[in-house]
Each structure stands twice: as C-alpha cells, then as structure tokens.
Amino acid sequence: MRLGEPVEWALHCTTILALLPDDAALPASKLAEFHGVPAAYLAKALQSLSRAGIVESVPGRHGGYRLGVPAAEVTILDVVEAVEGHETSFRCTEIRKRGPAKVSPRLYSPVCAIAEAMYRADEAWRAELRKTTIADLLGRLATTVPIEAAVKGAAYLQEVLS
Amino acid sequence: MRLGEPVEWALHCTTILALLPDDAALPASKLAEFHGVPAAYLAKALQSLSRAGIVESVPGRHGGYRLGVPAAEVTILDVVEAVEGHETSFRCTEIRKRGPAKVSPRLYSPVCAIAEAMYRADEAWRAELRKTTIADLLGRLATTVPIEAAVKGAAYLQEVLS
DNA sequence: GTCCCTATACTCGGATAGCAAGTGTCCGAGTATAGGCGG
DNA sequence: CCGCCTATACTCGGACACTTGCTATCCGAGTATAGGGAC
Numbered sequence: 001m002r003l004g005e006p007v008e009w010a011l012h013c014t015t016i017l018a019l020l021p022d023d024a025a026l027p028a029s030k031l032a033e034f035h036g037v038p039a040a041y042l043a044k045a046l047q048s049l050s051r052a053g054i055v056e057s058v059p060g061r062h063g064g065y066r067l068g069v070p071a072a073e074v075t076i077l078d079v080v081e082a083v084e085g086h087e088t089s090f091r092c093t094e095i096r097k098r099g100p101a102k103v104s105p106r107l108y109s110p111v112c113a114i115a116e117a118m119y120r121a122d123e124a125w126r127a128e129l130r131k132t133t134i135a136d137l138l139g140r141l142a143t144t145v146p147i148e149a150a151v152k153g154a155a156y157l158q159e160v161l162s
Numbered sequence: 163m164r165l166g167e168p169v170e171w172a173l174h175c176t177t178i179l180a181l182l183p184d185d186a187a188l189p190a191s192k193l194a195e196f197h198g199v200p201a202a203y204l205a206k207a208l209q210s211l212s213r214a215g216i217v218e219s220v221p222g223r224h225g226g227y228r229l230g231v232p233a234a235e236v237t238i239l240d241v242v243e244a245v246e247g248h249e250t251s252f253r254c255t256e257i258r259k260r261g262p263a264k265v266s267p268r269l270y271s272p273v274c275a276i277a278e279a280m281y282r283a284d285e286a287w288r289a290e291l292r293k294t295t296i297a298d299l300l301g302r303l304a305t306t307v308p309i310e311a312a313v314k315g316a317a318y319l320q321e322v323l324s
Numbered sequence: 325g326t327c328c329c330t331a332t333a334c335t336c337g338g339a340t341a342g343c344a345a346g347t348g349t350c351c352g353a354g355t356a357t358a359g360g361c362g363g
Numbered sequence: 364c365c366g367c368c369t370a371t372a373c374t375c376g377g378a379c380a381c382t383t384g385c386t387a388t389c390c391g392a393g394t395a396t397a398g399g400g401a402c
Contacts, residue, residue, distance in 0.1 A: 001163055001164065001165050001246055001251045002163065002164075002249075002251060002253070003163050003251050003252050003253070003280075005253075005255065007252070008252070008253075008254065008255060008257065008276070009257065011276045012257060012258065012276065015276070033261060033262065034261045034262060034263065035257045035258075035260060035261050036257060036260030036261040037257060037260075076276075076279055076280075076283075084163055087164075089163045089164060089165050089251075090165050090169070090170070091164070091165070091167075091170075092170065093167065093170060095170065095171065095174060095197045095198060095199060096174065096197075096307075096311075098197060098198030098199075099195060099196045099197050099198040100195065100196060100314065100315075100318045101196065101311050101312075101314040101315035101318055102311065102314075103308055103310040103311045103314065104310075107308035107310060107311070108308060108311075109306045109307075112306060113299050113302035113303065113306050114170070114173045114174065114177070114238075114299060116302075117238055117290075117291070117294045117299070118238075118291075120290055121238075121287050121288075121290035121291045122287070124286045124287055124289070124290040125283050125284070125286055125287040125290075126283075127286070128282055128283035128286040128287075129279070129280075129283045132279045137275050137276060137279070140275035140278075141275065144271045144274060144275050145258075145271075146265055146269035146270060146271075148265040148266075148269060149258075149263050149264065149265045149269070149270075150263075152262065152263040152264075152265065153262075153263035156262045156263055
C-alpha cells in the first residue's frame with residue numbers, strides 16, 4: 001500500500017498557502033521552487049486541490065493559488081482525499097461468491113467479515129487524519145521548523161509576493 | 163492508495179486453512195479453484211505467507227499448505243503485511259530540507275509535523291487490523307456465511323482431502 | 325508373503341512477460357497588467 | 364493631464380509520453396506415493 005508523492009507536496013503547499021496574507025496568491029511555479037519539486041507535476045496536485053475547493057486559483061498576471069477555506073476548517077484528510085481520491089484502500093471483489101461453494105447471491109450477507117474488518121481499519125485511518133487541521137499544523141510549525149529556515153522562507157515569500 | 167488483490171485472497175485462504183484438520187494440507191491449485199482466482203498468481207501470495215511463517219508448505223504428492231501458527235495467534239495485520247510488505251503508506255521525502263529555505267540538515271527536527279500526523283494515522287490503521295485474529299473471523303463465519311454455502315464448501319473440502 | 329527399489333505424479337518455488345497506474349512533461353486558453361495613443 | 368485601447372506577459376488547465384510496480388504465467392527442483400520385482 002503506497003501513497004503517491006503528490007500527497008506530501010499537497011500537504012506542504014497547503015501549509016505554506018495558509019501562511020500568506022489573505023489577498024495574496026502564490027503561483028504553482030514558486031511553490032515548486034520553494035519545495036524543490038517538478039513544477040509541471042505539482043500543478044496536477046494543485047488542480048486537484050482547486051477542484052475540491054481547498055484552494056482557489058487566481059488567473060492572470062499576479063495570479064496563483066490561495067487558500068479557499070479557513071485553515072482551521074481544512075483537515076489533513078480533506079487534502080489527502082482531494083489528491084488520492086475517496087476510494088477505500090481495500091477493495092472487496094466478492095470472491096466468496098465464486099467457486100464451487102457459491103450459492104444464490106441473495107443468500108449472502110451484505111459484506112463479508114473480512115471486508116468488514118478491513119473497512120473498519122480504513123475508517124480508523126481516516127478518523128485519525130480528520131483529527132488534525134491545517135491550522136493545527138501551523139501551530140506545530142513554530143516548534144518544529146528551525147528558526148533559521150523560517151527566516152529564509154519568510155524572506156523568499158516577501159520577495160516573490162512583492 | 164490501493165491494496166493489491168492478493169491481500170483479499172490471502173485473508174480468505176488463511177481462513178479456509180484454519181478450518182482444516184490439523185494434519186491436512188490443501189494445495190494452492192485447490193485454494194484457487196475454491197475462490198475462483200488464477201492459481202499461478204495466488205501461489206505468489208501463499209509463498210509470501212509461507213515466508214512469514216503464517217502458513218507452512220508441505221511438499222510432495224499429498225502436499226499443500228496448512229496453518230503454521232494457531233489461528234488465534236494470527237492477526238489480520240500479520241497476513242496483510244506478509245503480502246504487502248511492512249512499509250508505511252506515507253513516505254516522507256523530506257522536501258522541507260530542499261529549496262531556498264533550506265538550512266544545515268542538523269538543525270531540523272527528526273520528523274516534520276506532517277509526517278508525524280501521517281505516521282500516526284498509519285499506526286491507527288495497523289492497530290485496528292491487529293485487533294482481529296483469524297480465530298475471530300472463524301467465529302463470525304458462523305453468522306455471516308449462508309448455511310447452504312457452508313455445506314457445499316465442506317463437501318468440496320471433504321472430497322479434495324480424501 | 326515381505327522388503328526394497330524404481331519410476332511416477334504431484335507439489336512448491338523462483339524466474340520470466342504483459343499491462344495498468346503513477347510519474348513527468350508539454351502546449352493552448354484565459355486574464356490582469358503595463359504601456360501607448362487619442363482626446 | 365486623463366481616460367481608453369491594445370499588446371503583452373504571466374497564470375492556470377487539460378492533453379500527451381515514459382517509468383515503475385502490480386498482474387499474470389510458465390517451467391524447473393524436490394518429495395511422498397504406488398507399483399513391480401527380488402528374496
């Protein structure tokens with residue numbers, strides 16, 4: 001089971017966008033440069049976030065992306081699902097209804113015990129991701145990001161937004 | 163995020179193997195026929211389970227696979243990890259240490275806040291899968307499997323093992 | 325009749341192709357800006 | 364000097380190649396069995 005790299009990028013980008021002044025917008029190319037990732041591919045992730053309403057795009061010369069919803073109302077799960085989709089990790093193909101022991105389909109319970117357990121785990125994963133919002137991440141930033149890096153990052157954003 | 167089909171197969175196969183008499187062994191080809199899945203590919207999953215010690219292989223004419231550990235001591239997580247590997251779903255590539263805001267690597271905290279949250283969700287998923295054992299699944303079988311299917315399944319196993 | 329040997333049939337195990345999805349890139353559509361022109 | 368128009372530069376958005384990993388398959392190595400022959 002693997003999550004794609006764009007998930008990591010999307011989370012970092014959303015965090016950065018939450019730090020911007022309300023009316024400012026940061027282009028995808030600058031976000032890519034800031035994180036050292038391929039710009040054209042990162043754009044795909046940002047488009048997914050835009051479709052989900054988490055960020056909104058501003059076209060035109062001084063355009064870019066900015067948060068579309070208050071940081072406190074965006075959970076990590078929202079970002080992850082916007083990029084990776086809403087499907088469950090476990091997909092039941094109903095093999096219990098195949099083979100020599102199969103009987104009339106209407107006799108089976110709605111979900112088999114195995115799928116039930118797997119779905120439960122999936123929900124536990126989602127529930128945990130729902131607990132943390134982007135605003136929570138901003139709070140942790142103060143204690144986890146080296147002060148030097150924060151200064152350099154702020155300087156970079158200052159220059160780009162001017 | 164997607165789990166491969168062999169995960170589902172492995173769980174069903176482990177459950178079936180737990181139903182067999184202690185000294186009996188069921189070949190991969192019969193397990194495949196029972197579930198209606200490609201035999202040669204299922205073999206790969208069973209080999210993974212064998213390497214993990216969850217099942218043990220019996221070579222030779224009346225050989226096959228049988229449970230290598232009591233059903234009560236095998237959790238769903240054990241089976242899933244045997245087939246899918248032990249890696250976390252989220253892989254942190256440390257993009258925070260790249261780009262124009264980067265500073266000396268020794269200044270950074272061991273894990274960033276984002277990765278920390280993702281790992282926490284991963285652990286919640288694993289914890290939930292650890293709660294259910296194969297023995298638990300057997301208990302649920304009595305109430306979730308149609309009685310007709312149970313009879314046909316038992317008859318099939320009787321014939322194959324004779 | 326009993327024991328041993330050999331050939332057989334069946335099993336697992338790892339090495340080998342095909343395909344879908346993730347990864348990476350590009351170019352076209354659209355818009356706010358900046359400069360120039362006319363009034 | 365002010366307002367309007369046009370050309371421009373920059374942005375997003377979706378359509379197009381490439382690589383990795385999942386899906387599917389095959390053939391060889393090894394072993395318990397079954398049958399036949401010798402004693």
